Amino acid sequence: MIYLAAEHFVxxxxxLWYILFYFFFAGIxxxxxxxxxxxxxxxxxxxxxxxxxxxxxxxxxxxxxxxxLTADLGVSWIRFWHMLVNVTPGDTxxxxxxxxxxxxxxxxxxxxxxxxxISFVDAWISQRRGAPFVPLLLNRAxxxxxxxxxxxxxxxxGVLLSVSNQPVWSDTWALGGLFLASGLSGAAALVAWxxxxxxxxxxxxxxxxxxxxxxxTLELALVIAFFITIGAAGTLAREVPWLPLWAIAIVGLAASxxxxxxxxxxxxxxxxxxxxxxxxxxxxxxxxxxxxxxxLRAAVIFSAQ
Amino acid sequence: MATQIKAGESYGFFTDTSVCIxxxxxxxxxxxxxxxxxxxxxxxxxxxxxxxxxxxxxxxHVKFVEHVPDQSATAGNxxxxxxxxxxxxxxxxxxxxxxxxxGAIIRTEFNTxxxxxxxxxxxxxxxxxxxxxxxxxxxxxxxxxxxTLCYDRLQGGLEPACAKACPTQSIQxxxxxxxxxxxxxxxxxxHSQGVTQAQLYGRDETVYGGLNAFFLLMDxxxxxxxxxxxxxxxxxxxxxxxxxxxxLTAALAVVGGLIAFRRRVTG
Numbered sequence: 051m052i053y054l055a056a057e058h059f060v061x062x063x064x065x066l067w068y069i070l071f072y073f074f075f076a077g078i079x080x081x082x083x084x085x086x087x088x089x090x091x092x093x094x095x096x097x098x099x100x101x102x103x104x105x106x107x108x109x110x111x112x113x114x115x116x117x118x119l120t121a122d123l124g125v126s127w128i129r130f131w132h133m134l135v136n137v138t139p140g141d142t143x144x145x146x147x148x149x150x151x152x153x154x155x156x157x158x159x160x161x162x163x164x165x166x167x168i169s170f171v172d173a174w175i176s177q178r179r180g181a182p183f184v185p186l187l188l189n190r191a192x193x194x195x196x197x198x199x200x201x202x203x204x205x206x207x208g209v210l211l212s213v214s215n216q217p218v219w220s221d222t223w224a225l226g227g228l229f230l231a232s233g234l235s236g237a238a239a240l241v242a243w244x245x246x247x248x249x250x251x252x253x254x255x256x257x258x259x260x261x262x263x264x265x266x267t268l269e270l271a272l273v274i275a276f277f278i279t280i281g282a283a284g285t286l287a288r289e290v291p292w293l294p295l296w297a298i299a300i301v302g303l304a305a306s307x308x309x310x311x312x313x314x315x316x317x318x319x320x321x322x323x324x325x326x327x328x329x330x331x332x333x334x335x336x337x338x339x340x341x342x343x344x345x346l347r348a349a350v351i352f353s354a355q
Numbered sequence: 356m357a358t359q360i361k362a363g364e365s366y367g368f369f370t371d372t373s374v375c376i377x378x379x380x381x382x383x384x385x386x387x388x389x390x391x392x393x394x395x396x397x398x399x400x401x402x403x404x405x406x407x408x409x410x411x412x413x414x415x416h417v418k419f420v421e422h423v424p425d426q427s428a429t430a431g432n433x434x435x436x437x438x439x440x441x442x443x444x445x446x447x448x449x450x451x452x453x454x455x456x457x458g459a460i461i462r463t464e465f466n467t468x469x470x471x472x473x474x475x476x477x478x479x480x481x482x483x484x485x486x487x488x489x490x491x492x493x494x495x496x497x498x499x500x501x502x503t504l505c506y507d508r509l510q511g512g513l514e515p516a517c518a519k520a521c522p523t524q525s526i527q528x529x530x531x532x533x534x535x536x537x538x539x540x541x542x543x544x545x546h547s548q549g550v551t552q553a554q555l556y557g558r559d560e561t562v563y564g565g566l567n568a569f570f571l572l573m574d575x576x577x578x579x580x581x582x583x584x585x586x587x588x589x590x591x592x593x594x595x596x597x598x599x600x601x602x603l604t605a606a607l608a609v610v611g612g613l614i615a616f617r618r619r620v621t622g
Contacts, residue, residue, distance in 0.1 A: 059580045061408070061488040063479040085612065092616035122478075126497030129457075129476035136458035137474050145458055149591045152480050153456040201605040209597035213590045214483040215450060223596030227604030234608050257615050264611030268604055275600075 058217040058285075062355035068122035072115055073207045073347045076159075077233020078240060079111035080204030083166060085237050085261065086173075087197035089254060090190060100254030102173040104241050108200070109170025112163050115203075119159075134160070151210035158202050165196030205230035211350065218354040221283035224276040225350065231269035232299075235306055236343035238262035243336035255332065256313040262339070263310020266303050273299070273346075288353045295349035302342015309335040358529045360512050365466035366504070367567030368518060368526055369534040370440055371541060372579075373553060375525040377403060377417050377438040384520030385415040388505065402436075409441060410491030411500035415517050416441045420578055439570065439579050440517070440526055443468065443489045443502035444557060447564035450590050451481035451490060459499075466531070467504040467567060475499050484590045486563075486582050504567070531567060541571060562587045 086104030089097040120130045133156040136145045147153040169192070172184045184192070208225030219225065242258045245251035280286050289296065309331060360366065386393055391412050399405050402419035409416045420437035445467045452460040452468060459474035460481060470481075470490075475498040482490045482499060490501045505515035513519075518528035527534060538555055545553040556576050557566030561584040576583050 057577060057582050057586045058486075059488055059582060060486060061410070061482055061491065063483040064492070065479065065483070084609070088609070088612040088616050091613070094616075097616065123476055124494070124497045126475070126477035132457040132459070132474060132476040133478070138458055138461065138471060141458070145456060147454075147456065149594060150454045150456055150480070151594070151597075152454065152478065156456060201601075201609075205601035205605065209594070209601060211483075212593040212597040213454065214480075214593075215486040215588075215590055216483050219483075220590065220593055223593065223600045226597045226601030230601055230604045231608060234612075254616075261612045261615035264615060265608055268607055268611070272600075272604065 058215065058220075060215050060217070062216070063214075064355065065122070065351060066355075068118045070344070070348055070351055072118040072122070073229065073351070074236075074344050075111045075114045075118065076207055077204045077229055077343060077347075078237050079108050079115060079166060080162070080200035080202070080230075081233040081235075081237025082108040082111060082241065083162075083169065083193075083200035084197045084204070084234060085241055085258070086169070087190075087193040087200075088261070089257075090193055094253075096253040097257070099248060099251035100241060100245050100258060102177050103244050103248070103251060104237070105166075105169040105173035106177075107237065107240055107244070108166045109173075112159075112166040112203075115159055116163070151206050151213050155203075155206045155210060158199055158206065162196065162199040162203050165192065165199060169193065169196060201230065204233035208350075211354075216354045217285045218280055218288050218350070221285050222276050222279035224272050224279055228269065228272040228276055228350075229347070231265050231272055232343050232346050235262050235265040235269055235303075236340050238265060239306065239336040239339035239343075242332050246332040256317055259306075259310050259313040259332070259335075260317070262306050263314070266306040266310070266339075270303055270307075273303075276350075289349065292349040292353050295345040295352075298345035299342040299349065302339040302345070305335045305338040305342075358514065358533075360465070360509050360514075362464035365531040365567060366509065366529065367445060367467070367531045367534060367569065368442060368504075368515070368528055369538050369569060369571070370442070371525050371527070371538075371571045372437065372439040373541075373545060373550070373571060373573055374523045375417070375438040375440055376523055377419060377436075378522060379406075379417050380520040380522060381415045381440045381517035381526055382406060382413065382417060384516040385502075386412075388508070388516035389414060389503070409443070409487075409489045409501070411493040412491070414442065414500075414502040418579060420574070422574065422578070437573055437578065439572070440521070441487075441579075442517070442568050443504070444487055444563070444569070445502075445504055445567035446562075447560070447567070448589055449563070450484040450486055454480045454484040454590050456480060463506055463509075465504070465506070465509050467506065467509075469503055469506050470499055470501060472496065472498050472500075486587060488580075502568075534569075538569065538571060545571075556581060563589070 082104045086101045089101035120127050136143050205226045208229035211219035212225050214220050238258050394412050402421050404419045406413050406416050418439045418441050449468045459471045463469045477497040490499050493500045514528045518526045556572050557569035
């Protein structure tokens, strides 16, 4: 896609802290659900404990999303449902505009919320009982549909920013993919963090780190694509004040890649580091990755406003 | 311009910046009729402009563009100080209307763009989309506000307050077809007088399908803070690229995840 040197005479929508944290939790929620589904699809029963943890993350993270979106509406918060229903007198109907990512996203969040809630309850009960609550075959099919929605939830926020006339946001095609890769990486880091002390999930720890490495590689490629596209559009200078945030994002990326490389080497050689050592690594890496996920979104959101 | 206002016909503004004197009568009339309290008074040190921008409290804004040349302009052809009464353009292809998720932004029976205050929920997607920076949030109501093209006055058969108050007829109101003809005549007159830099903005469909509030400018659109025709694009142009990038990333990420989780570890 070729972009003209952009001219922007717009006002900022002042999407600030609530939206930043919404984007963060949408990435974590969608990413966790996808990771849980992929772990379950691996077919190895030893991954089930980690898969449950992923679904236990996705549920509450999804619950936070509409709360943050509603809070962002300010004094009009009680009209949050106007996103779903057009209350124009004489023209009352459901609202759905496939060309408006915000409209599609609201519906996707509603439907994904159903999947995330069911999978959360299933994981919670399964964990207490020690056996699956929903038959596994049915659950897998359910999870696959939920994961497709999860991929959308984690990515559409970037597309929403692009579908505007704001500087930076509308000057690149990379934000949807970037937010998705970053959300998956953050979710993998959070799953790794929470399973690091669970013996029943220890089998999955290195594999989750390895997956995080792949997600981070994608994220790195998309960060480069992002800077190239906004550079071509002439809005690169807007990122300069936010370089400290980009530095945090890059540190998170690097930590994820180094950790993944370490685990892949250990798996290849058949050895493993000391359990205590891996736990410390996982904790530090997870914190760095999650801070990076937040910083990346903050840099993108604030640089346009 | 006396005119009989009928539902079903397109109405708008033709703002001729060549005769704007920067008196701000339009700003005052707009505020009075629409009961806009205005922002807190500030000194912007920006020419004669202390309004600053269009927003929830300023639905008309007289821009002052200081454009002083190195040599004196000839008598009658001065463009050293450009003035323009800016307003919502009521675009035929309106970016704000395109992205609004609630259906609050509608096209009226006068083919103008109107934000229904009882439907808007303050999501601000329209603000991120409007390429002219027209729309602002009212913190008291929690809703987006902009020029209504005096919808209530039109329904009562009255012309908008700003056009009524303009002492130089820089702001002309009327049926769009009549305004377009008047603009063509005015442009031809200026060109015949050697004012070749004069140009119409939004008169034809090259800018957002045509603007109901269009302008005669004395310099390039960018000089007045208006996107040029090649840059006047709807937000939806980025749907395809944005979603394609996301789908490709999703496919690669799923493959990566499957590779990571399929790998077996023993021992």
